[in-house]
């Protein structure tokens with residue numbers, strides 16, 4: 001759906017605008033841990049050392065806890081509002097409700113354009129992150145499924161928008177329903193399945209993914225993908241669900257909007273079209289927020305706005321010709337997965353090691369324009385190896401470059417694209433949240449006699465840090481991986497029986 005297909009190429013042009021990036025994550029909690037490690041290294045007696053370290057760990061743990069858990073004062077009423085608890089909005093009873101909205105292709109720094117006053121206002125009342133880091137590859141389907149399951153692509157199975165599976169001898173095509181809706185592609189447990197298993201009513205408005213998992217679970221309400229559905233209709237559908245009687249009302253709602261991604265591909269991230277579409281999704285956010293306020297639901301419904309990935313300008317790319325590199329070998333490629341990175345499977349009678357050698361030599365000579373990986377050499381941080389669905393050879397271009405052939409040239413080239421290295425700021429997604437959850441964070445963060453000790457508050461509060469154009473009262477989280485979202489939603493809903501993920505519930509401890 002969202003991402004225009006890969007037929008021929010993408011491109012990427014000039015230097016990505018330098019992004020404002022915050023200080024690195026190193027400031028977090030690392031110091032204590034590092035100290036422990038060095039103690040270990042110095043010790044002569046392993047056993048004693050281990051014991052010492054263990055005690056140190058326990059003490060440190062208790063210390064860290066004591067920063068946050070100041071006995072009696074900790075209970076913000078919102079912390080107790082989950083599970084089967086009910087809160088009235090004045091006239092109607094509600095269970096705690098989570099609405100997660102994905103705006104495809106909303107690159108993190110779009111929020112700094114001065115074109116999204118409402119999203120910023122919502123984040124000011126709630127919180128935002130500097131950025132949310134997508135999983136590799138930074139494509140729509142792998143990332144929407146990572147958001148749903150909390151898993152990296154190698155674990156959730158959707159390793160591209162299109163890819164070959166040698167086990168089933170079939171191809172995943174995101175835009176062909178008979179292929180994309182086959183539950184067998186979608187591994188892991190999406191949050192709607194976990195919620196339904198816990199007896200929670202769920203509603204799915206076009207979130208990329210299947211209507212049903214292999215274990216046979218569906219969301220309670222499901223509106224399948226359709227292109228060009230006006231935002232107003234989506235808003236109406238969400239409100240219609242929220243206004244249902246108590247027994248029928250969903251507690252977890254998911255919604256998807258592709259127009260900004262489509263604009264980014266078509267016209268590029270710096271285009272008037274992107275700016276205009278950004279304004280429209282911002283108004284959608286405002287309308288949603290206003291509708292919740294009118295219903296007195298802002299202390300009942302947590303709204304989480306996310307995106308799947310960013311967007312880079314690809315209007316003037318430098319071409320890398322695969323046919324030049326591989327010569328005759330190019331013809332023996334049997335399957336080409338993904339885009340703009342390229343997973344290669346050569347035919348059975350091809351000299352694979354020879355082709356790999358050619359690719360590696362060319363990559364080395366290119367001085368960083370592109371990289372060639374096998375499962376063994378894939379960067380660890382991609383969490384993208386070790387399963388059959390990932391092609392044995394992956395060619396990954398750097399932003400600014402596109403892989404193509406002389407025959408394909410510029411065919412199918414868009415002005416914007418994504419799918420590059422997930423550490424590239426231009427690939428980063430956004431996270432903005434508002435509701436009872438963020439109210440707690442704010443109290444923790446700002447409250448004069450809040451539940452935190454002064455030191456904890458100082459550690460938590462790093463407002464702005466000079467990196468951002470937001471005003472003082474915005475609480476800005478450091479950037480974090482999108483595989484954490486599953487755990488957040490489960491905690492908000494008070495669901496304890498969760499699936500294993502690559503995030504961790506503990507990640508959110510300091511916010512609860």
Ligand SMILES: *[C@@H]1O[C@H](CO)[C@@H](O)[C@H](O)[C@H]1NC(C)=O
Nearest residue numbers: 087088089090091296299300
């Ligand atoms: C709005 O909802 C809160 C609970 O979140 C409730 O305490 C308050 O009375 C409600 N206000 C009105 C005007 O109904």
Ligand SMILES: *[C@@H]1O[C@H](CO)[C@@H](O)[C@H](O)[C@H]1NC(C)=O
Nearest residue numbers: 113114115270271272273275
């Ligand atoms: C879109 O907005 C950005 C940031 O405000 C601006 O730099 C850019 O020129 C705008 N693009 C167009 C075509 O107006």
Ligand SMILES: *[C@@H]1O[C@H](CO)[C@@H](O)[C@H](O)[C@H]1NC(C)=O
Nearest residue numbers: 089090091092243294295296
């Ligand atoms: C509470 O929510 C219901 C259902 O959405 C709505 O009809 C009602 O007006 C709300 N009550 C208040 C006091 O806003």
Ligand SMILES: *[C@@H]1O[C@H](CO)[C@@H](O)[C@H](O)[C@H]1NC(C)=O
Nearest residue numbers: 350351352353354355357358
């Ligand atoms: C494959 O190519 C390598 C050179 O890279 C060569 O040494 C080897 O003999 C070739 N193998 C076959 C079966 O042709």
Ligand SMILES: *[C@@H]1O[C@H](CO)[C@@H](O)[C@H](O)[C@H]1NC(C)=O
Nearest residue numbers: 464468469470471472473474
């Ligand atoms: C931040 O707060 C300071 C002092 O309270 C004020 O002078 C400054 O204008 C504020 N900055 C923004 C961006 O609101």
Ligand SMILES: *[C@@H]1O[C@H](CO)[C@@H](O)[C@H](O)[C@H]1NC(C)=O
Nearest residue numbers: 151152155383500501502503
């Ligand atoms: C991600 O989580 C899955 C499910 O628990 C696990 O099998 C996999 O090893 C994890 N991956 C990493 C890199 O930890």
Ligand SMILES: [Zn+2]
Nearest residue numbers: 002003004261
């Ligand atoms: Zn896209």
